[in-house]
Amino acid sequence: MFKNFGYFIREAGTSLSRNRLLSIATISTIAICIFILGVALLLTLNANRFIDQLESDLEIMVFVDQELDEDETADLGDLLESTPGVQSVEFIPRDKALEGLEDKFRSEKYTLRDTVGKDNPLPDSFSVKAEQPHEVVKIAQEIEKMPGVYKVNYGKEMVERLFSVTKLVRIISMVLILLLAFAAVFLIATTIRLAVFSRRKEIYLMKLVGATDWFIRWPFFLEGIILGLVGSLIAIGLLVLAYGSLLQNIQNAIFFIPLIEDSKMLTGVYLSLLGTGAVLGVAGTWFSLNRFLDV
Amino acid sequence: MFKNFGYFIREAGTSLSRNRLLSIATISTIAICIFILGVALLLTLNANRFIDQLESDLEIMVFVDQELDEDETADLGDLLESTPGVQSVEFIPRDKALEGLEDKFRSEKYTLRDTVGKDNPLPDSFSVKAEQPHEVVKIAQEIEKMPGVYKVNYGKEMVERLFSVTKLVRIISMVLILLLAFAAVFLIATTIRLAVFSRRKEIYLMKLVGATDWFIRWPFFLEGIILGLVGSLIAIGLLVLAYGSLLQNIQNAIFFIPLIEDSKMLTGVYLSLLGTGAVLGVAGTWFSLNRFLDV
Amino acid sequence: MIVQFYNVSKTYPNGVKALNDVSFKLDQGEFVFLMGPSGAGKSTVIKLMLREEIPTRGQIFIESRSVVRMQKKEIPFFRRSMGVVFQDFKLLENKTVSENIAFAMRVVGAGNQEIRQRVPQVIKMVGLDGKNDRFPSQLSGGEQQRVGIARAIVNRPLILIADEPTGNLDIDTSMGIMELLYDINRAGTTVIMATHARELVKDSYKRVITLDQGRIISDNEAAIGDAI
Amino acid sequence: MIVQFYNVSKTYPNGVKALNDVSFKLDQGEFVFLMGPSGAGKSTVIKLMLREEIPTRGQIFIESRSVVRMQKKEIPFFRRSMGVVFQDFKLLENKTVSENIAFAMRVVGAGNQEIRQRVPQVIKMVGLDGKNDRFPSQLSGGEQQRVGIARAIVNRPLILIADEPTGNLDIDTSMGIMELLYDINRAGTTVIMATHARELVKDSYKRVITLDQGRIISDNEAAIGDAI
Ligand SMILES: Nc1ncnc2c1ncn2[C@@H]1O[C@H](COP(=O)(O)OP(=O)(O)OP(=O)(O)O)[C@@H](O)[C@H]1O
Ligand SMILES: Nc1ncnc2c1ncn2[C@@H]1O[C@H](COP(=O)(O)OP(=O)(O)OP(=O)(O)O)[C@@H](O)[C@H]1O
């Protein structure tokens, strides 16, 4: 192997350029598959980020029994804060709550407050956020049992719908990524197999002249790596460009969807795509070759 | 052509079975590409259906000036109904509105109504739906200017966000479908090109023996059609199975997402996938062949 | 005159001068040997006749048609007037012996009936009886060569071109093939045969065109002693 | 004894009996012609020696190793002791003349230095000077054949097997090749040559094994008149 390494490299190089159609076909197949895989990955990551945010916006409204005095209310706040799974607790005095309700009906002509007078019918409340959005229901049920809690409201139906939608989105995106990954593996393997197939006589002949399997394999492998790397680099280049322009153009328009800008994470995505390309290039070659090496 | 038709068919058949590796490679590439395209299509159609529904759920709350009497209120209702672009108008008496509000704060201990007494602070209102969800803003602005309207509420910010999300989803799904369609065309073309490439000597030789281009093309075309049809039929079979089990299993769990069951529409999708497969099979063959026919 | 080469030169794209100012004429019904050392240009002459290659200079007429100026769509029909035995056989690897021969008949539009009749005939002529359903890879070198011969003669072409048709055949089989070619020639077909086999040429008293380094160095009807 | 065939029979998967109970022995340094009509089984003998095919019955020993029982991983090393000229050349189409020959040297682990020296040597020996950088498709039939010969001899193999090495060569070039083979044989290499060319065998007074329909019908050191 090491003795011949220089030869293997040169061999891979000339073979790549002499079998140009095969090289181009393999590179473009790899590039397209990796590109689509990358698009799907970025899409999924961003969608997940978005639904994470939707979920983490969920809050439990805890209305306080109007019979509680200020100290007791504060105690309830402490109790809420110390409940396991609770991330944050915000106190909303009844006046604030009325103001919020008013907003909905505000007009220049008169205010809800005027109608209600000093007799604000709303109770004090706490807005509670869970560490794990999925624990909202469980936590709400726990809180309901606490003394001094008049009522708990967490938009049961809405939350359930949201969770079933986000669950669906997560499942679908997982399935899609798996499906695309499987398809990419298969399509790349098929292309390489066809490329190797059209060189089967060459392989047969090398065996007849006394070449060992590994002597034949090495240049093919190097070709596989090179094709895999070049293909996925092209795909990654396109991804970087496309995602970059997306970040620039869409970010402002739809500010509330937080596109992933974290360059560490993106780099991770890109590197794993690159690795996938190279591995597929080699693995595809390995399996395709073995079939024709048995002479 | 017609004289030789039987021969061309037999020829295509034997060639398919003798070049088994090439046939299998082409069929599975077509099947995978068409399958993924189909998954993406169904997903997009359902997503669009879902966001259509989200959008059509939008309503404009029109609060009536408390100074209006019953007749005047009814007139306003008529006016709203006759406004162009309005689909439906529903009258919500102030008592109902209070009940709705009460729900939010209901507990066994006491009711909002008790607190407020007879003095319900809420106005009568109309719930207005637009024919075209995208006209909600325009219609709301028009309604705002009508006499007797105390306030119009359509969740401005929420609606705008919803529209930008749905617009984004629509654009992304369009782009994805186009991308996948392009990739499918390219990958299938590449596979066929490789398959034809490994038979280039055969083609060369046929030309040397005096075969016309069309005499060589016909069996290849028939092969292309057969491979395209078989490949896409496999894909469609898988899609039917997968989508069918999805309908059965998920429909109930997530009842509020209306999966498309319209068999006419589904048939349309499947038929167009079948057509795509056959066309790609032939077109791919056409372009790949021409390169080697020039002898 | 059925074949005419006028001052034909052929330089391959890589600069190799394969033919240099070659001129000759063949009459209908002639039998001509093309001889000369390896690399002399024999196969190039044949490739030019088939329009597999185009001459760099000069003109070639076959049946009074200019091979050089011929339109693309005429080429297949033009090629059908010739039956060719290629030096490297050029058999369709995915077709059996019968199918290889039948293919040449289908190309010229022969009917199924005719094909079923004629194919076994020529297979018998070249001594491949019973090997109809073999693929080329299942034949010996000489058997493959004879499939090529059968394919070349099956359509009873106007011109039969054979490039080293006995290179892989023993002397007895070769003699048999020569008899076949003579028969075909007697029936009116013009035959051009490139060969190295002196013993086949020697006693034939046919015309011999000798090439060397792309030039014709002799062209006479002579016993082999004079020709080489 | 370097090559031994013991009652070897070979039936191809499609049922064709190519060899039938063939036995012979070759001593180190012998020169043997393998003759017989087309389809007699000559190439099959060679394929069996190379372990390209496995005998249906019988045993083959080369350098006292059983070819049949050999392990898979030994095969490449075993093949390197032989240099083979294939009837259909089997050149690497994507490699130039030099590269084709150099490949055979790389396979046995030759260094760059050695390759640079030896390749032009053998190219010259077979008379292909100046064609080093041509691809096989840019060579005449006889030139391709000589590349095959050059590749077979480049490693100075223990056994040289040549299947019809002069089928596409004119008599002068053939004589040259024969001289080359005799030289190699004199240097100690065992040479087995399948051929139809009677005139090459005639005056050699070498051993001739004649096959017919898969059987050895004669095995003697004789002038051609007796052998065929
Ligand atoms: N495609 C090609 N490109 C470049 N050179 C070529 C090509 N084909 C043939 N040649 C060269 O042209 C010359 C004549 O070749 P040609 O095949 O006509 O010889 P030939 O007389 O048929 O020889 P042989 O008896 O060995 O078959 C040779 O030197 C050969 O190397
Ligand atoms: N792969 C194969 N499958 C089936 N039959 C085969 C195969 N290879 C050769 N044969 C048959 O075996 C017999 C011997 O073939 P072989 O190639 O050994 O002949 P040969 O003596 O080399 O002939 P030639 O001089 O024509 O090359 C022939 O009848 C041939 O048809």
Ligand SMILES: [Mg+2]
């Ligand atoms: Mg030639």
Ligand SMILES: [Mg+2]
């Ligand atoms: Mg043979």
